[in-house]
Structures are given as structure tokens and as C-alpha cells.
Amino acid sequence: MTRLLILNHIHNAKQSLQSSRVRSALTMLGVTIGVASVTAILALGSGAGRVINDQINMLGGNIAVIRPGVTVNPINNITQPQNNQGYATSSLSKSDLEKLKKIKHIDLVAPLMTLGGTITADSPAPANTKILATTPELAGISNLKLREGQFLGSEINENSAVVGQQLSINLFGTESSIGSKMTIHGQTFIVVGVLKPLNNPINYNSIDFDNSVIINYSMGEKLYKNNAQIQQINVRSDSINNLDQVVKDINTVLLKNHDGEKDFSILVGDQISQPTNQLFFSIAGVTAAIAAISLFVGGIGIMNIMLVTVAERTREIGIRKALGASNTDILYQFLIESLAISVVGGIVGYIVGYAVAFIVSEFLVFSPVINWQVALTAMTISIVMGTVFGLYPAIRAARSDPIDSLNRHN
């Protein structure tokens, strides 16, 4: 007694949905919006993940990053180097820096110190502008390339500054701003170099180099009255094989220098990009939660419409039962109808999601990724939605008493 009614059910669902087009379309819209947002998030999220992976590869693997404080929550990690913990004193000091330089196998050491304050030039600097005080070694560690001019160096004037390309345009109205002057903390700086656009505001230094000005570490110290606040120290070992040894040595040296207090963390390899990664995942997570809400609302829409459909067709259910439909047949009939809504809505949502992702990516530094995982997720979400939210109305239909149903007036 095998009865494959699936084709009949599909035909039936098609007929039923066509008979109330507007209603079906509006219900599908709920699913479409939910699936579209999920698709867009996933596609863009994979794109962002790709950017980070590229960066890790670019780092070459022989870089260690020292940050003040112990890493507990990776999300805090990324916020720490930024200067928004203004009144918290960094545990990294100048003496740490001097000691680090003496460790064997360390090739380059660069402290990162972001300063508060405003930049005064021809035009005011945008709000997100960073003032970074560092040593010339940063160019080597973080692979900073110059568009024109030169990077900081011991041989040139202390009052030199290197600006990002975008900042150069914002401040001076030109990309070629060498020789232009600006004032930071009452001190005049002369632009000696303009950086090549990196176009990756997401990086392990948490500094968008396109929008920052880089000054000498010694000047940074001076501006802060010799009270340096080092947010991060980048260290490069001479070879990837020596990195482990270098990390151990750094740990020993710093512990000794900090009187045995472990108030710093040393990050290598994946750990460096992890905070960025984590941040991305948490952003994606929050957006996904919003998408989940829209999916839930869309699902409620399906359930609502299916309950209306079941109520409208109570008599039909009675007739079908009298003519030999079993409860399971009725259950599947309505379940397939709700699945039809959610799957069609899901397919449209997948397409719309990618359209949105590509439009949004025009304004971002990365592009969406098309892969089977996203398609599978979108499909799974639609099927699960159709089943979960269609089940209750379908069960209600299946369980209805045939005689009551037949006596119901249309």
C-alpha cells in the first residue's frame, strides 16, 4: 500500500498558492527578506574571512604582537590598542622596549602608540583620523609602502610625519602633500612621505593606515611629556623557526621587567588576526541574530497564512477524508504547501541576498563569496522554516474531525 502522493501534493500546492496570489506572495516576502539577509551576511562574512586569511599569509608568519593586559576575551583585544581606554595606563613601557631590542633573533621591534588630539592643517582632519607614534621599523614589519617621499628615519628631522593617502587628500586636498605642514599638540610637523593606499582598514594593528598620520616615537613621547603609552609592540624574528624561542625569551624578559606580574600578552600567527576575525564573527553574529528575527517573523507569517488556509478549507479536508484521505495524506498536503511557500521564498531570497551583497560590497573593501555552503544554508533555512512553521497548521488539519469538517459551512 505504498502511495506516492507527492506529485499530487505539489500540484495541489501550486493550485492553492495560485488561487490566492497576493496572499502567497506576501507570505513569501517574509521568507525572502529573512533568507536574503542571511545570504548577504554569509556571502560578505566569507569575503571578510578571505581578507583576513590573505593578511595572515602576507605577514609571513614570523611576527609576534605584544599587547598590554592579559587576553581574556579576544574581542577586548582589538579594542585595547585603540585609544578608547584613555585613562587606563598601558602596562608596556619604554624600558620594555629597550629590553626587547636586546633579545637574540629579534629582527625588528616597533612600538605602536596612538595619540589623542586633533590635527590642524589646511582643512580639518576627519573624526576617525589616528595619530600613530612609532619607530621606522614599523614599515618593515607591517609592510608599509610609500606612494612618494620616504618613511620615518633616524637620519631625518624629528618633526617629520608620514600621512595616509586618504588623509593627505582630506587635509591638503592633494595626494602629493610632501612639504606641507600640520600642527599636532601645538607642534608643527612636515610631511615627508605619503603611504600607498592599503585599502585594508581591517588589520592586526587596528589602524587604518590610509587615514592616519605617523610620527616618530620620540616625538610621541615628547608630546605626552615623556609618559609613553604603548598600545602594542610588533616584533619580527629573523626567521620563522626562531619565533618560538623569541616568544619564550620575550616572556622571560618582560616578566622580569614587570616584577613577575603577567600583565601583557604575546600573540603569534593566527592569534594575531583572531581578534579581527572574532570581531567579524561577532558582527556577523549580531546581524545573523537580526536576520534570525526576520526569519522568525517570516515563519510566523507562514504559520498564520497556513492556519487561515486550513480554516478556509476545513470542509475540503472533511471531503478528502470521506473520500479516503488518511491523516498523513492531509498532513503532507498542507506541509508541502507551506514548504512550497518557504522554498520559493528562499530561492528568491538567495538571489536577492546576493544582489544586496554585491551592491553593499561596492562600498566595502571586500567582495562577497559565492560558494555552495551559502546556497546550502539558504536552502536548509527555507526547508526548516517551512517544516517548523507549517507543521502545526498541518497537524491541525490532519487531526480535524471529518464530520465536524463536513458540517462546517463555507
Add this chain to the structure above:
Amino acid sequence: MAITTKKTPVIKLRDLKKRFGIGDAEAYALDGVDLTIKNGEFVAIMGPSGCGKTTLLNIIGLLDRSYFGQYELDGKPVDSISRRKQAFIRSKQIGYIFQNFNLVPRLNIIENVALPLTYSGVTRVNSLIVASDILKLFHLNEREYYMPHQLSGGQIQRVAIARALVNKPTIILADEPTGNLDSRSSHIIMEELAALHSVGNTIIMVTHNANLTTYASRVITMLDGKIDTDSREMPKPEKPKHKRPKAKKTKKKLTAKLKRKKK
């Protein structure tokens, strides 16, 4: 048990009770019905409104499961048949004709007729072919793709009968099949039922119209949830041991009697 007659009982009800409501509001729609219906009978069930005719029909048609008492279908107690199997029996063995036709308004005529076939596992195309064939028998083949609301009452009921017969069921249950029809259409429908009966189908028909019982082979009247009279169980007029008086003779006798009285 040796079967003595050709006609075997298909439906056997023993002390069937159906209760509505609870406590003070308790009322019995069926209050102890004993009934045996044999294969090939055309049973007309009559009685006033609310005497339990339709309830009885629904129980026989396996639509109503909440009752007390015994119901055997083809010698098998219905209680022991699974719900799924019961649905299958409804689709294969039972044809239902309703008073208010009960076509699915959303589906066209041919799809309505093909509906029972769907549930007995016939493919869509085949079921439409079979439905088309049966509609031809009812002279409705030109209306196949009409919607139910585009047909007259008589035509709709013919569609409903076609639908009830499309699975070639052995038992046909008709709940006031002519209740909503004019007398001309009623007789057409009744002729159809009579024709079905003549080819050996069991028909159980609920009706209010005493005229229609002439088509039936057995008439049952119900009253207050019980069977009041049953034409089969009524004592048949016994054959007289002596020869009946000839009609002519009797007439003569009577006239003679009358004449004597007048005198």
C-alpha cells in the same frame, strides 16, 4: 460457519450507541442499534430529523469512530482496523454521496471525480482518464473542465455520484442524495442508484422522501436512535394452507351478502 445464502452480511452492527454531550446534556443519537446489511441490498433508512440516520451512516462509512458497541465490516471488527487502513477502505470500498454534494469548490469537475483515485494510489494521469470515462457514463463529459459552481444542482449531484463510483466501491452510502433536488432530477438520480443496485452494489440511503423507498429492497425506519421498523424483519404474510378464494367468487359472495342486508 457455512454460508447458506449467496448474500453475505457486509455490515453488522450490534448494540451500537452514540452519545453526544456529557452529564445533564447527555443525549443518545443512537441508542442500541442492531442491524445486519447483506451484500447487494438497497436499504433505505427513514425517520424524522434527529433520529440518528446520518450518524448511523457516518459510523457505517468509517467517518465517525467515537461510538459504543460493535461494528463488523466484512466480518472484521472495525475497532481492530488501523486508521490508515480505514482510510484505505474508505477510498477503495466505500462511495459516499452527500446531500449537499460536497464537491471541492476549488477543483474542476474532472479533478473532483478523480479525487478518490488519488488516495488509492492511482497516478494523476491515469486517474484523470478513469474520471473522464466515468463522467461520460453520466453524460457530463462536456462539462469536465467546468467548475462546480457552473453546474446545476442535478448535474452536480451526478458529478458527486460519479465521484462516489469512480473507485468501483462495493458499498455506496447516500445521505439524502436527492434532498436538494427537484423531483425530476431526483428521479434521474434514483434511477442511477437503482441501476447501481441492479449490478450488485450494496446501497444504503438515508431519505426523508417516502416515495423514494419504492426503489429500495429494504426499508428501515428509525425513531429516537433506535430501529423502529425493518421491512425485512416484518413477518411475511404466511402462505395460506387452503386455496384462496377466487376473486370472482368472493365478489359474488359479497354482492349476495349486501343484497341480503338491504333486504
